[in-house]
Amino acid sequence: MNLVMTHDACDAHDGDDDYGNGNAFGGSGGGGGGKYECDNCRLEFPNKTSADRHMLFCRTLADIRRGGAAAAGAVGAGAGGVGAVGVVDDPLIPTQREMFVLIQELAAKYNKVKDELDVMKQWAKMVGRRIGSGSAAAGVMAGLDFTSITRQKRQNIEVILNEEDDEHPDLAEARPSFTEWLTSPALTLTETDLHVVFKEDLVAGITAAILRVLSGYTAESGRSHLAPFKLADIKQGAFYIFDTAFKVAAAAPAEIGPDPPTRRWRAIEPCEFQLMVRTFHKLLFKEFKKWQDSNWEEQRELTKQRQKAASSYQQMMASCDGMYSIPSGAAGAGAAAGADDIAQEEPRTPVGGDTVLSEDFATLYNKYADKMMGGALSDEAIVTKVRAKLWKDMKAWRL
16 A cells, blocks of 8 residues: 555546446545555545555455456357346345445454454453462462463452452351361261262262252352352363462461461362362261161171071971981981071071171172272272263252
């Protein structure tokens, strides 16, 4: 684009409103002043804005027109121009002038939106740096540039949650920290939670137990503000907890007298989520021990009843031996067969005198014990699967 300095009115384009004549895109702008000239078609414009809008597609449109003119000439030579005339006369197809004006408007809007998006990106980076510099780790995070969209959303969610607590400090004061909630004696499970493990697996059992506990902190119950554990719908497996800042270093000496730690919302650390999974696993083991003691006693009683029935059967058979005369050989064979049947029906008794549990219960117990240990899954696999399933279920339940 060239800047042309002229003092005369630009009336070289007096004619019809065709694109080639140029009145539709600027024409003369009055006498005096500089005019902007298109490098492709040499049209002049009174200001740079009009020239930029024109030059966005002038070169491309000129190439298209040159190609369209050649094609129209070939079609006209072969078919008398019927096809070209038919296309131009179609009232549903816009003219080139209309299409060009439309494209210019769309291009202008696109550039405006692009500029606004660039401004928003710069604002998001600035907000991320400000949040990092204002946190407890100001010396470490002050120079970070939060260019990641996920990290920006993560920081923004923390800000939103903490701002809500700042507006209602009484509710935040009543809420326990995540550590206090996880170690509270009130956190207990039931046999129903254990049966989920029996029917499915350990991952489903731990997830169902966490969801059941969190379901008590709903808006209907009036305890939603007491839950120190929340879901973030920005990334799978993203959770936030209400607790003090996560620290790995040793605590400060007592003589320094540090200020009491401030509890705020923050993203949960991997080790903290692992601790929660292990805590619920431990609670399930307690229920499994109760189930074991209860069913063990029932099996002992059942074994004693079977032994008593077997003993009564032996006494009855012994009393019947003197009532009938049975050949000695047959009697011996019958006694041996009866002893085998009794041995199959009667549970074995060890030397110490304690009864042995039935094989059915032993098989069932071993099966359940294997599920309680996670089966073939490792500890890392259990934590990973619980995190993914818990996030999906909490999102579906809107907890």
